[in-house]
Amino acid sequence: MVVGSAWVGTACAASLDASLLPRIQGATFEVVAAKPDKDPLTYEKPLPLELLDYQDRTDKYFSIGTAFAIGKNRYVTAGHVLMAGLDSLWGQPSLRDAKGNVYAIDKIEKFDLRRDLVVFSLVKDPAPEPLEINTSPVMNQEVYAVGNALGTGVVIRDGLYTSDTPEQEQGQWKWMRFSAAASPGNSGGPLLDKDGKVIGVVLMKSANENLNYALQMKEVLDAPEKNAVIDSRLSYRLDIFDTTLSNSFKGTFPLPQTLPDFFASYTKLFNAYVETQLKDILAKDADRVFPRGEGSDRLLYNEVWSNMLPRMIVRSNTGEWFLQSNTTKRQSLSNNGYLDVSMAQSKFVMHLRRPDNTPVANFYTDPVVLGDLLAKSGLFARTVGPEHVRITSLGKPISDTVHVDGWKRRWQVRTWTLPYDDTKIIVYCLPLPDGYAMSMVFASAGGAYDSAADLRAITDFMTVEYDGSLAQWAEFLKNTSLLPDAIKDVHLDVTYQKSLSLRTPRFNVAFTPDLLGIEPDSQLSMPLGMLPDHGKVIWGPVGLHYNPRRSESNYLVIYRNVKPPASLDESYASYWDKLINRRHPYESQAYAADGNTKIAAPKLAGDVGKDTVVYTAFFTMGGTQPQDKMKTQLDLLLKGLQVNEH
Template sequence: MDKPATRARQALTSKTRRAWRPAAWLAALAWMALPSLHAATMDPAVLPQVQGATFEVVILKPVKDPLSYEKPLPFDQLPYQQRTDKYYSVGTAFAIGDNRYVTAGHVLSLGIDSLMGEPALRDAAGHVYAIDKVTRYSLHEDFVEFTLKDPPKVTPLALNTQPALNEVVYAVGNALGTGIVIRDGLYTSQTPEEQDGRWKWLRFSAAASPGNSGGPLLDKDGKVIGIVVMKSPDENLNYALPIDRVLNAPANLASIDTRESYQLDVIEDKHTGPFKAQFPLPKSFAEFSATYQKLHNADVDQKLHDLLAENAATMFPNGQGASRLLHVNSDLNAFPTLLHRNSNGNWVSAKANENKAVLPHNGYIGRAAVGQQVMFHLRKPDDVTSKQLYGDSKLFMDLVLKGAPMQRRVGSEAIKITSLGAPSLQRNFTDNYQRRWQIREWPMAYDNELVIAFLLPVPDGYAAMVRLTSNRSEHEDIADMQALANFVDVSYSGTLAQWKEFLANTELLPSVLSDIAIRFNYGDDFKYQSKRLGFAYTPSLQKIDADSQLVLGMSYFEDHGKTVWDVSKVEVKSNLDNAEHVMVNRHVAPSDDLDDSFRNRWGKIVHRSHPDDGVPYSENDMTYIGTVGGTQVSAESKPEVLYTAFYGVDGPRPEDAMKGKLNLLLEKLQVNEH
């Protein structure tokens, strides 16, 4: 089978992870073969012992694959050993005592909360040995000690805790998954560990390859001086943990002591703090994995809490620029994006560069990378009902894959994935503004990854946030996306036929729609009624049929001292292709911190100046007419909220006809807030 693929990321792109995780970082370092700086040969008498005491660390490949592909996967393109091996070879381990084995911590961490099997050891003859108990562990020092079930009879490697600089050393490890090899070099220097300088790494020039992590670094006599853990990113030297760090570590204890950073996509600030914990050992690998993951998840939750608390005074709806956002109307954009604080410290709603792909039966997929997630707008095909879409998450992802393909690389080919199958997790989530999201997950076990989707039902389909992540980061990503849901900026758009279906799914509607009545009869009348606003009209104003387009422009604004997410603009078009439309806009008196442009605009509305003076005007081949609706007010009355009502149609139109249309709109316009 193929190596864990990375091509799927081409469709679901994500930025660099927000937290620096040493284990993940070490695992991701690209080992590159280096030329040997000193030709040397290990004593032939020692060689059999070294080979017998050194093992591959392997993880069982997934047996079942729920994914579907455009054609059979061409495994025949892979090297024989790779396609026939039931295991992924991920690192190296070695014996330092009677049923006492060690490897790099990040090697075994690949099995923590994994979609694959548990890590195991494999000897040169192909025998696989399951891990029995984890007996020592240090995240900071990056090592783990463990025992095996039914261990083989091997002679442990001798140890040397005081190696001499500038002498020959041998790096022993699993080279590219093809077995254990030995390569020579020099022990060149020491360097303090990065976090606190509490101890020093051994640096050496012996060559290393993918899979060397966790293998022994030997002196000229074949004694272990360290555990190979990583490669320097900017020079031809590799790093090893001194073996005495393992020998002197507390027995039967797992130690976590590192510093990690957490960042939320909507702000540039980070929260950096310790991830520090201990728990008793020995434990089975499953128990070790569960305990570690529980502690890690709790640490993630705390860091997210701390980040939000540290920025509470400047988090939307507070902070620079937030007042501006609370005073602007919706732009009626049905594509979701995130409110965020830009590099100048201002809260903005910058629209993403949406890429669209056509789906059958008038559907389409719009997508754009926004931070660590891809934002989607799915306009469902006409032959798919809202009930079908919202009730069948496999259908949603199958449609996404048509417009935003994912691929699995096998050998030299990238094979299109046509279905992820049924989701492995389905639950609902309600954000702070009472919008109801559907959370869905799809495992991609061949790559130990998850697709996580937050789906927000909208009249014409879904607005969505989607991430591609590791199974181990599932809790963190869901917590992150739940926090981000409170910053989503999106409007609700669809044909009247789509709205009719959508409104029938009452359990999925945002709570704001429970206070809004939308009633219509094709060819007869249209009515909109909320606690803020009501209006109605008949076909004498404009056509009302199944293809008429209704957009509720949603905005964040203040209501009696509380920030709400509600309708700030209503637009109804006679149909999607026709420019004729009516629109009612909500306007708020500017607060003192806003610039003169807001006060000038508000003053014009209060005084019914152009374009709110009831006089037709032309703009961009359209004719418009609008005025301030509701009860007549004066500047002296100092209103807090005003509504403007507009009618627009393409081409030039007589003034009397336009005024007649505006009167038809105003006849049943009722403003309930001032």
């Protein structure tokens, strides 16, 4: 039977006295949220809204649940129905009656998150005749679930009150189990006995069988009046390791409160809980969290920091930390721009190469430019009926801040919205010479703080190579407000076709076109990683790759190597021995590799016996080249390379 339209009788509902139906109809309401008035998004074409059902395209509200009256200006719904309005892009929940009248919620009178109940009043009470209450229902009797089934209006469906089952954590109360059909929109609606009296609040649909859950009305009536009660067991984890915390989110705050004040009080408690969980999970086995502990050494003493796509540092189940590798998909943009996209656990990780026709001044400072480039890559689409309509612009973000991670890198944090889906897009953007390294997540509006906190924590476990043309590097280094401390200490002096000089706190390199060409489009890649440094770990340049043009086979590579600890296996000691004793391939002898000719040698600051840091210099030329030519080029490279650390 549909409340608010023709009441179509059924055999099941016929046993419910027809004289009760107007009272049930008047006391039962949809819980609704207003559809956004404005859409910040731009689409590739007009949305084909005609493909939607009439009700979907004409209704100005989203239907999210059911509520009912139990007294004078006293209404009940499920706690999770009310909480759907927390930070929602759809606005705060309201009640709608069968005639389409909408009533704003006034004050929250009772709230128990664990029992999933809320009692509240309305700003303007329509004063329906409330439902009578039965606190002693009889098992195995016929019952009626009344609710907003799948957003199509309030319906009544019959079944049996079959059993009670203890609540899952401590058995402090019993859930009612019933066989009357229930859909997601039924949440918060009344469960009635054969006399039309409310015996429970419909809460959950069973996942595996048609036995659904309700909270007995006695629990609603006995709930405290003056305090909101929060006691919910939640699990918490980060994508970097398999550690999981299972704790209870607990707290109270005074009632009654207006709905905005209630949400503010809840948000304050929940956000503090998230921060506590984040702190605790990183403190758990803190001596084994990267870069601490022997499980970090294999990563710290390996040449692993040359990666164009951002990669997450994660811990295996054996306790070893490594760089996670993922399948990458490239989305091409105009004017040599592109977006490389990969998934790292539940997060997107991306590298955006700035299109050549996008001015640097706008690219780094105007988030609309970034959002439009992400949209043009085809990442976002809105489903309307059977069609997927591409979003071509995200508009202005609702927030644009900066986060400085533990390595002093400055991430731009932008949040955009998809109002039609009540979703936020949270993006952490690390400026690079050629564009951005990014991590991104889609989060429900109400869960955005939790998701953003995860992304914030994971920035300390992200690594990416700084890459770009010499022209891009020159523009990038001018934007000092974007630069991490380690890059601010890098000085690049270039005179095209004449000289290049790169100075860092740990090494310098300089050369002329006698070694390699120096042009605006010559490519300079600087791996930046976590550097063991005399008992501590810092973040900074670990070398460079230089190529006159990406298509050329001639290039140079410089890389920092640190004496490995004795705890690592023999392969590390053997590699170190090769370096300091100049054994192959570090003996300045040309050799063939992959159709090219290579030559390499170590470079130290002082004595072999005292140094714990050795830089390796590689020079590569295409095809087969003679030893004397390769040695001449290597000598030029070594002459211009200065090591400033021991």
